Amino acid sequence: MTTVVKGIKLRLYPNKAQIDQLWQLFGNDRFVWNHMLAMAKKRYENNPKSRFVGEYDMNYLLKPLKKEYPFLKVSDATSLFVVNHNLALAYQNLFQHRGGYPRFKSRRSAKQAYTGQSICTVEAKRRLKLPKIGSIRTSKTGRLTNGKIKRYTISHESTGRYYISLQVETEVHHLPKTNQQIGLDLGVSDLAIDSNGVKYGTFDAKWLEKQAQRWQAKFSRRRHQATVAMHQWNHHHKLSKMELNDYQNWQRAKMTKARYQAKIANQRKDYLHKLTTALVRKYDVIVIEDLKTKNLMRNHHLAKAIANASWYQFRTMLEYKCDWYGKRLVVVSANNTSRICSSCGHNGGAKPLAIREWTCQKCQTHHDRDINAAVNILKRGLKATG
Ligand SMILES: [Zn+2]
Known part of the structure; x- marks a missing residue:
């Protein structure tokens, strides 16, 4: 306790x-x-x-x-x-x-x-x-x-x-031990895939995101309209000046936009809470990659998806929950996890992201790219912990 x-x-x-x-x-x-x-x-x-x-x-x-x-x-x-x-x-x-x-x-x-x-x-x-x-x-x-x-x-x-x-x-109170370990490969189209091949989807709020975008656009338009109106008014009325905040229509759009954004953030957080709690219950050791070495950020489109995938929040939650409940989170380097064959250790070289499956030239094992990476991550974590 x-x-x-x-x-x-x-x-x-x-x-x-x-x-x-x-x-x-x-x-x-x-x-x-x-x-x-x-x-x-x-x-x-x-x-x-x-x-x-x-x-x-x-x-x-x-x-x-x-x-x-x-x-x-x-x-x-x-x-x-x-x-x-x-x-x-x-x-x-x-x-x-x-x-x-x-x-x-x-x-x-x-x-x-x-x-x-x-x-x-x-x-x-x-x-x-x-x-x-x-x-x-x-x-x-x-x-x-x-x-x-x-x-x-x-x-x-x-x-x-x-x-x-x-x-x-x-x-x-510490959670009961299960003697189970898992490696997680963090991804873009899925939040993560584990070394048993289970996929954990990204949080999906398409409808809410669409609404948030719509209100963001309204907000920008109304802000512009309010700015123009304010300048016109202030130009003609020297005594009673208006401020941008006096324009209610714009204020309303600002609030509605903020509410959609808050709703998305809250739902994403709930989703991640449920997911991380389930993982911590089920496994004694959870191995993930160090995000700094996971080299996907160069591509702008990917970078945005990564932010949405909420990796950072996911990791933070795993960190403190493992600590609270007597489990262990191991962070390993992500170098070559998608290149190395998890069966024989042969380095199959770089593969473009579009290639989802491959066969090891040395031992002929057929791999799903992400599951293979997750297995490598788990192996690395277990090696580090002895
Ligand atoms: Zn192999």
Whole structure:
């Protein structure tokens, strides 16, 4: 039994008063971020040699800041600490050349969020009690009841919906051993094929993808129309200026587009969850190729398909699930896995992707290209683990 931190995301259904409150809290976090950032910039302008005000000092500054701006007191105090922590982190990344200069945040940005570390409690099947907000309606809380909530993030996304993401400390038990191993060859037309010849299809959302594309096109067209209309209006009306966000038709297309995209992403994630859980249940050792050495990215069309195939997400899920459930994920080099004969080890040379089957010149074994690769991957993994 191990203790792990799981991320759980629930939909929030705030009432009207709570929506106002949430926007105030998004605003407060943004206010503190922008205020601290402006201060850091000014300090640097005045004296480039001055030391960066660290997280601890910024937290100390919160007290006078709250006095000056009493509206900050309605926030969960821990969320303001999180802001300072993130800003200090952004500066650390800047100094260590891992990130650019931290930017000011805008209330116009598509995603608004704040993170706190106070206690959230489950009140009922579809209710949570949140710091400062109180009782709020949610989607099903069933998965939360036996976990300890460490951290929460409330967000308003480009879909126009509200969510809460919770980091929950949970105990997991290792799954029973099966003494089975499997090699997986990741592909483009199928997500993967295993060393037993089983194919795992890519997630298919053709209809949704078509809708998302349609709304993407509408979104671009309406954005253009709104831009033209805005310029015309502002040219003739010197006093009441319009902004792009004032054009409702465009805003609606933006939201609909975002909803289709979110739906596709969610369904793909569910699909990958089911698949990876099934694999981890069934096998003690799972061997996959290192994607960096899998040389398919040169072709633009393929690269797009690869992104869709969600290899990265698939691998990440396998990684942590193997870890949680006492199984083993082995990552091997993908070099020559499709060239070598899995029966005799003869290297049959390069073959174009269009060739799906081949016969080994040395031992005459007839191979399905992908299954042969998966078998080679499994062999390599077992060799590495001894
Ligand atoms: Zn052979």
